[in-house]
Amino acid sequence: MKPFGYVRAATVEEATDAYAHHPGAQYLGGGTNLVDLMKLGVAAPDTLVDIAALPLDTVEERPDGAVWIGATVRGSDLAAHPLVRGRWPVVSQAVLAGASGQLRNAATTGGNLLQRTRCPYFQDTSKPCNKRTPGSGCAALAASHRDHAVLGHSSHCIATHPSDLAVALAAVDATVELTGTAGSRSVPAAEFHRLPGDRPERDTVIEPGELVTGVLLPPHTAGLLSVYRKVRDRASYAFALASVAAVADVRDGTLRHVSLAFGGLAHRPWRARRAEAALRGTAPTASAVDQALDAELARARPLGDNAYKVPLAHAVAADALARLTAAPARED
Template sequence: MKPVAYVCPSSVTEATAAHGGRSEARYLGGGTNLVDLMRQGIDRPDVVVDITRLPLDLIEEQADGSLRVGATVRNSDLAAHPAVRGRRPVLSQALLSGASDQLRNMATTAGNLLQRTRCDYFQDLSKPCNKRVPGSGCGALDGVNRDHAIFGHSPHCVATHPSDLAVALAALDASVELACSTGIRSVPVAEFLRLPQERPEQDTVLRPGELVTGVLVPPLPEGTVSRYRKARDRAGHTFALASVATVLHLERGVVDHIAVAFGGLAHRPWRARRTEAALLGTTPTAESVAQAVEAELADAVPLRHNGYKVDLARGLAREMLGSLTARPRPS
């Protein structure tokens, strides 16, 4: 058994110093993913830095209407917060679709974003996986890839990111706050998680030793509507085959703000920029919505077993946008 040192710092400065940017050091929040990976032998850290006692567990409404969510805020607390349920239901819906009550009571905001792929080839130590062992190959590329990516994949990795929360945050244009020994920086959620390219073992743009301290969700115009919809194999707490988060504001029937993000289709939340551009500034109709969704899906590159995801994403996005843009008929 490999010995593991355990450190429980009292400040962010102590935490980043204890981590030290070492490749085999890990931060521990709720542990719902990291502990499983350690049990499986997939992750073998030599030091674990417990951040659960740091003052990072607050949900704070800012004067400008934005929302700051601490890194160790539990998923259940975030889903139930009035500022989320009332003004950002897409966030609550995503969290409530993502896990059991027991897991939501343990899992944290940062841990949810940082969770690793559930690809079967990554989880199975007997199979090749470039994300787990760089240079070993991608078993899913020519293997069973029904659950895998149709956007942004590479010959080195076709895995998808499992977080529902990340998809909603990407649609809300949220940013991740990162701290290290030299200061603090902020990265948009949609850019925080990486596409695989030639380095699939690097899930995020985190620099060595950086600690996620919170997430900042910007304010929304009054009257903004949002929603999250997820398709899965069964009505349990399973990961998305495809999902979509939409944030929309209409001014006199014209789209003046729109964000659409897909989940379950790529290595990170996939912002449907072409769909957004096609609908922005228009009075949406069923036909224009269909064309806008098609503009994004035209770039999909399905694998041998997952072509169905294109149709699934198409149906989810059309239904979602149709319901949010529908105008009441005159009586």
């Protein structure tokens, strides 16, 4: 690990100013991903701007029923918060499905969204990786890619994004709040992460120096039926082979609202817009669900080792929707 500078910020303004005045800086939250990458030699910041002390560690209800989650709220606190568990259970379930209890006690909400891929070739500095070293190539294409993307990948990168929380936030129409020296802005969670294209080194739409300050859960998905389903190689402490966050509002036998986001299939949480459009306003029969999921997953381009992910994603999404639509319907 190379020597690096350290700045501990007390306010958002101090953090963004410190970043701007220290070329090669990176923000440090819980450190559960960044410190590991520094040890591996994948990340080598010149300065760490510590944001752990920023006043962003609360969960607050807004007058319109939205709930704001500060960027430094720890995973364990987020998963256990009564407002989140009661109104958006899919978010709590997704957090609990990720990592271990010890890591959830340290990892932050903002850091969860910004964690890097777990592709072994990204983490191995002896292998070419366009995400780590642009233009060097993608070692995974011609090697083992069982865990890699089947949707939205490119010849430059076939990695998947590891966050469970990000998948749930995409499904509930959350927004991510960003602050930089030029001001603040909000980005829909479903558009926060990028597909790789020819710039796989850019995981998100964050501009240099911008800081995630919070996440806003919107009122229109509060209280709807929701569930997070995850398939992995072992029962805990493993990343998704395929996962789905599903949100539904069933009234009079009709899907008034449905949203689906897949994890483990792409470079970002994959919002299943085609499937949603096909299902919205219909009776959620098994046949209708199968047809909608087939239409969504028809865009998949599996590789030699990961074709199994397509039927797996179909099955886990169909199961999630069956669980939701079998639940008692809401009354108007």
